[in-house]
Amino acid sequence: MTDATTASSYVSGGESLAAQASTAYNAALEVIASVEPRVAEATRAELADQRSSLKLIASENYASPAVLLTMGTWFSDKYAEGTVGHRFYAGCQNVDTVEALAAEHARELFGAPYAYAQPHSGIDANLVAFWSILAHRIESPALEKLGAKNVSELSETDWETLRHEFGNQRMLGMSLDAGGHLTHGFRPNISGKMFHQRSYGTDPSTGLLDYDRVAEAAREFKPLVLIAGYSAYPRRVNFAKMREIADEVGATLMVDMAHFAGLVAGRVFTGDEDPVPHAHITTTTTHKSLRGPRGGLVLAQEEYASSVDRGCPMVLGGPLSHVMAAKAVALAEARQPSFATYAQNIADNAKSLAEGFLKRDAKLVTGGTDNHIVLLDVSGFGLTGRQAESALLDAGVVTNRNSVPADPNGAWYTSGIRFGTPALTSRGFGHDEFDRVAELVVDVLSNTTPGTTKAGGPSKASYTLADGIADRTKAASAEMLEKYPLYPGLDLL
16 A cells, blocks of 8 residues: 555655745746746646646656756756766766766666666667667677777778678567567667567467567577567566577577666566566666656666767767756665655556456456556547547546557557556555546546547547546546645645
């Protein structure tokens, strides 16, 4: 059960800190309004919207005032290309301090030999990882073969040879409709253009990963990179098995834990379900279940450290020093004992939400969850994901549409809605509240009727929500949200 007191103190910091935060934000908004009042007004409106809606997007959370305030400092004004102690700009000693702290907290939190705190986002972190793998696995042997010590010694002919080697490698990752991410080899994404790509899916009858099938695909395809991890798979992954598969075919195992990093940090996922000891390289975002600033991290085994450390200038430009400082603060928060309680509550609440759907005869992909994600197949309501997402938003329930395995509606309209529990768990929601959320969602979807096209056929986008449903849902939501205020004590003028 969620400890509401702990959750409340997290988002406010206690009464005295809440008062200080109120003073800080009101002063900041006054300064902003003196230059562009519309930005100040939009900022106030955003807080009001987040306070009054049921935020169920799995990739969103609420950062603490300490994290948020850290981003609004003069670290934003500093260029710091390079690495700690080895910058291409002078005067970076303070940036060195915060970047080193972010890396230290990441290493200690996840038990990683090496951590790189510069990526601006999860996609940037994945790009750093891809090129680091190529550099480690391809560049170094190629340089030795070409008789060069480093890339600066290569002739144009040698460069063509190296480019060919880089551009002819294979990646095997989870397919988008099975729950993988765009950067796991989706053809329109850069990952699908960088690599000769193939995907593995899930068992058609259960929606679960079949490790024997993954191994079979790996043996046949022989990828350089095997990617594990997900953005919409509602189950845990055995990363020890994925490492065995990678080792058998000589692949580098890369794990993208952007979605479930908080469950790893909070020791909900341990042993074979903890990717860090098993993967050669692990990437993550620092928001989502870690509830830090928007940004990325790369964790690596020692053998890949020197390659990852070349993220700038290999992939990245100047790091966002103010965000690295906020990462250090958020990771320090995640090292507190209360974070483990929070992480376990995320997983427990996801089970409560899933059970709430199932007892109301809603269909879930894989039949349930054992992480922070619940994936609802809305085809049973006669709706597309886009219609369901829009109807729920009308009723104050913020979600996102998502593909389901072998989705007949494709990646735009979809047949699913993805729910996540991290944000409302931060507010203090527990079992009863998430059961009520499931009830409200089913009520909205049951009272949504798909529209028709101009030609009279079924529409995948338009819909009609029955009279009174939106107001009824918002009223029920407001009753719950009032008990668990967002940033209590933080009052904007």
